[in-house]
């Protein structure tokens with residue numbers, strides 16, 4: 184449980200410039216568009232949690248709200264903003280690049296916006312990736328396409344080299360669009376900036392289809408991704424129920440967190456079993472997957488299993504390998520589950536029609552759905568407000584419908600994952616009627 188001190192956002196210094204957004208509210212009796220610098224968004228959201236603390240509201244943990252400030256740190260006339268996308272693809276990356284650029288140009292009058300190519304690698308002159316001048320004309324309709332126009336990458340880069348490049352190009356604020364790994368990287372960039380005493384801010388916009396970043400509500404692109412995954416589950420259901428002893432096995436992404444599997448399964452209620460990294464299961468034994476599946480197929484004639492790629496890793500041979508960013512390469516649980524099911528039906532002399540679907544990269548290479556598009560645009564605007572107000576070492580998030588600033592050290596402290604004791608997993612159990620304990 185974070186303390187109030189853990190939730191304090193770092194700032195480059197006092198805000199000496201009036202915000203150009205002030206012209207919008209000039210002459211109005213109220214200026215509710217602007218965020219009050221002394222307002223806070225409470226961490227706890229129930230009376231019982233607050234009561235348990237027994238403290239005045241002012242000392243209870245709370246976040247700085249996101250949104251435009253009446254006074255800003257950077258002078259828009261001279262400000263130069265950098266933008267980079269890192270890590271795996273995610274629907275909405277182009278929406279965010281577009282909205283950051285347009286917010287800077289249109290509302291702050293900032294006309295120097297530079298996009299770094301191919302993730303953190305783009306800062307290293309040795310790679311020879313020329314930065315891109317992001318303009319309203321360039322970004323106008325990029326939101327219609329999946330992927331990122333800037334390119335992305337995995338793999339470590341030296342923060343010293345990155346800060347050297349920021350200094351060489353005169354960047355005042357860097358917007359990092361990335362996942363947990365990118366935010367670790369962003370924090371190391373901040374440490375190097377701080378070591379040199381430079382007035383350069385770093386603001387993150389959390390991206391990942393896995394939704395494994397804590398404290399930020401939900402990462403953009405997650406909703407689009409699970410929506411795409413749910414289409415594969417619906418197809419598996421149709422295939423399974425149209426066959427004699429039909430079984431659909433759908434593998435979805437989700438390295439350490441089973442959110443995609445849970446939400447995709449809940450989206451159409453076609454799943455009979457959801458297997459996620461957070462909840463261990465046995466393959467064999469009375470409560471294990473194979474016997475439970477046998478019972479379900481006997482009762483209903485068919486069944487659908489949704490399998491997160493990171494589930495049941497204890498049943499696989501550890502690969503001992505990792506990708507360029509240090510993320511572990513997973514064992515192939517789908518093949519193990521599939522072979523166990525096929526062997527069991529074969530040994531029992533039962534017919535089986537098993538269809539294996541892996542929507543794979545197809546769930547993250549698509550453009551954002553309308554709901555994620557809105558979310559991307561708004562997160563981007565809030566990130567620009569934060570950057571212009573001199574905030575640093577923070578990411579933007581939306582907790583319970585409130586935009587907030589979350590310090591990066593807090594979001595990289597741990598991973599967000601499905602709580603097996605929580606209400607999401609309970610919904611999955613209710614929807615699938617799978618055994619509570621499959622060990």
Ligand SMILES: Nc1ncnc2c1ncn2[C@@H]1O[C@H](COP(=O)(O)OP(=O)(O)O)[C@@H](O)[C@H]1O
Pocket residue numbers: 269270271302303304336337338339340361362363364365366367368369371390391507508509510
């Ligand atoms: N602990 C870390 N410290 C510094 N940089 C990191 C760290 N983890 C990842 N990165 C860098 O952040 C970038 C993106 O990380 P990655 O894990 O691939 O994707 P994501 O940000 O989507 O989780 C990569 O360039 C990677 O080298």
Ligand SMILES: O=P(O)(O)OC[C@H]1O[C@](O)(COP(=O)(O)O)[C@@H](O)[C@@H]1O
Pocket residue numbers: 269270271272337362363390391392393436437438492506547
């Ligand atoms: O792009 P790669 O390296 O094949 O990685 C695939 C992994 O990326 C993810 O989409 C998550 O990526 P991020 O960590 O970049 O958010 C996982 O769901 C999946 O395991």
Ligand SMILES: [Mg+2]
Pocket residue numbers: 270362363364391
């Ligand atoms: Mg990640």
